[in-house]
Amino acid sequence: MNRNHPTYRMSEAQAALAARYGVTAEYPPDLTIPLPELFPKRAAWTVRYAVGERILDVMTWGWPRTVPGARGPRETQVTNVRNLESPMWRNALSKPTQRCLVPVTSFSEYGPGEKGNLPLYWFDVPSRPIFSFAGIWRPAVEGAVFAFLTCDPNSVVAPIHPKAMPLILHEEDEARWLNGELNDLVAPLPAQLMTVGAPE
Template sequence: MCNLYTMTATVDELRRMFGPFDGETANLPPFDEIYPGKPAPVLRRTGGKMKLETMTWGFPGPAAAKGRPVTNVRNLDSPFWRSALQAPERRCIVPVTRFCEWTAEPDPVTKRKSKVWFGMQEGSEPLFAFAGVWRPGEGGPFMAFLTCEANRTVGAVHPKAMPVILRPADALRWIEGDREQACALALPFPDADMRRIELTS
């Protein structure tokens, strides 16, 4: 389950990737570490236009989740997600520059699990997006994003699932398509187009 990502692209980079939008469009700070419960930039359709705004990552959890926020949409047929997936206006684009999965086993020295980062192939645009859904709520809007079967690149670290990654050409279909068209995008991203990122200290 992805529970950490970054979004360090500028507003101009967002516009080049996803087209024009309204909203808070000046002095967007870098979001170096976005964890569940933290604010994150999101693009959504409202009144026929795209709008950039900040939402909290994680839907308020149902009683079965003991109140914990639900950050990843795993079961697309679950009643919990039905209304958000059915209505195009409740879908959103979550801009990302890299995301993290944690190793299954702790490091033998530190006794802690290690972060492994993933992003687009070197030489390509580092900005991409997750397929997200959002809902209004007390304290502001909340968002979560879809997951799907992991590809080989992510699956080597986290075999259960990976986020649903949208190409720019797919973003409009995700936002405007009917439920069947939108959910058809929930596929593993091609291994050839992404990589494991080795960070240097």
């Protein structure tokens, strides 16, 4: 099964998310969320602080960016944050109000193989049915958007995708991320906490 982009899954309903993240505020209905496999430019759940408490929020995955093209400027979406020193990300990373958590139940990466028929592998964290990518967000013309950070891969992900892996936070570090801490949080989740399934 091939797709245009690696994806992630969030297969839990919002009641489970609210319990997992300690959200007591009202949240939007499930009707705003697509199928559990989430793609760029689609709506997805995030968790952030608002008026001093955690809320569930629906945002679009993909940070708009205008780039030059043969027929003039065009807009693309950047889905992940790799270079933390880039001016594109520096402002959002410096503001705790623009931090968010991206709830995940599993994520995918393409492995090596024949072009046009790359195998897709799914990764999960068995001890944590819902885990979190470290994300940033901002308002946009059509509503809030988000992207999530990546880091060097661990020994489970590296043989399949040696370039990077999503920055998965330890549960005890989620509040630190939302409160604006950064440096020591940018590290791969230990490999012994993860598993990978057979290729699709």
